[in-house]
Amino acid sequence: MVFLPFEAKKLTENTSINLVNQIEFEDIYTPLSPQPVSTSYVCQGKGNIPILLIHGFDSSLLEFRRLLPILSQQHQTWAIDLLGFGFTKRNSNLLFSPENIKTHLYCTWKNLIEQPVILVGASMGGATAIDFTLTYPDAVKKLVLIDSAGLAAPPKIGKLMFPPLDYLSTAFLRNLTVRQKISESAYYDKRFASKDAQLCAALHLNCERWSQSLISFTKSGGYGSFKEEMVNIKQETLIIWGENDKILGTKDADKFNELIPDSQLIWIPKCGHVPHLEKAELTAEAILN
Structure with missing residues (x-):
């Protein structure tokens, strides 16, 4: 453990403990x-075909603690913390x-994987995945x-994010x-909102410059709509909801199903916003498949 050892020791679920203990760090050079x-x-x-998992807003790769072990039984499976999020270092000279x-993710993909992936994005990570696919189509197989x-x-x-409102938020x-x-509110079955889940969602809050990076991301405008560009997605796309x-x-x-040319929609029953946590087996x- 190279980060937050005290808080991480409070984890109780095996999936959480196992994933935390497997986190590695790589120095990624970018432009x-x-x-x-x-x-x-x-x-x-x-x-043969790697899977790359991209987490949501103010989250980390730990949100794939239940999904990743299942996928990795058949595929090499990666989960990466985005620039400004998770446990990835928030360098003080960067705009998040x-x-x-997208640039950091591409450099990370090129450094660690460098072959077309099945790109999986959850929530905000879905917007990241769409943006990445449109810009670097050769890096994404599905x-x-x-x-x-x-x-x-x-x-x-973002227009309101000025002191002291930015730090208050x-x-x-x-x-x-x-x-x-x-x-x-993210779960259909509220029992999933356990103490372990709360800790997984909060471990990264004590990372250096967490507040500053979140403020920087919000001021940038964050992700908007890719409605007009989705017709250009040529990859076979699966939409899980x-x-x-x-x-x-x-x-x-x-x-999404209407806008993306080669897409399929699968509904997950009795499930909220995070099927990869609440219904990991079905997801x-x-x-x-």
């Missing part, structure tokens, strides 16, 4: 800065914007979107009661 970015990742399994996130962002207009909150997100309520998603709702699932089955 963004002369200094490398110490990037956190996990890799498990073997197979979607454009820079695309999987799990309750994905990427159709909404850019949030206007991140202090609000740091509040464990607030995070627990968000966690509960929880039937009871209370975070993004369910209307966008059909919209893995859909991807592997």
Whole structure:
């Protein structure tokens, strides 16, 4: 353990403990800065076509603690923390914007994998995956979107992110009661919003410059809509959606299916915003099929 050893020792679920203990770091050089970015990742399994898992907003690779072990039984499976998120180091001289996130992800892919992947993006990670696929189509063999962002207009909150409102907003997100309520709303079965789940979702909060990177990302405008560009996605695309998603709702699932030329939509019953956590077996089955 090279980060947060005290908090990580409080984890209780085997999937959480196992994944935390397998996190590795690689110095990734990018065009963004002369200094490398110490990037956190996990890799498990073997197979001809690698799978790359991309987490959601203010999250980390730990959200794939249940899905990754299943997928890795048949494929080499990677989970990578995006620039400005998870346990990846937040260098002080970087802007944490979607454009820079995409550049860092490409450099990480080229350094660690360098072959076409099945790219899986969850929530905000879906928007990242769409952006990456459109820019670097040769790096993506197939695309999987799990309750994905990427159709909404850019949030206007970035215009309000000036002192002291910027730090007040991140202090609000740091509040464990607030995070627990968000966690509960993400699940159909509230029993999944356990103490272990809360800890997994909060371990990265103590990483250096967590607040600053979140403020920087929000000020950049974050991810907007890729509605006009989706017709250019040539990869076979699987859309997985929880039937009871209370975070993004369910209307966008059909919209993604209509906009992406070669796509298929699979609904996960009795499931909220995070099928990869709440119904990991069904989600893995859909991807592997």
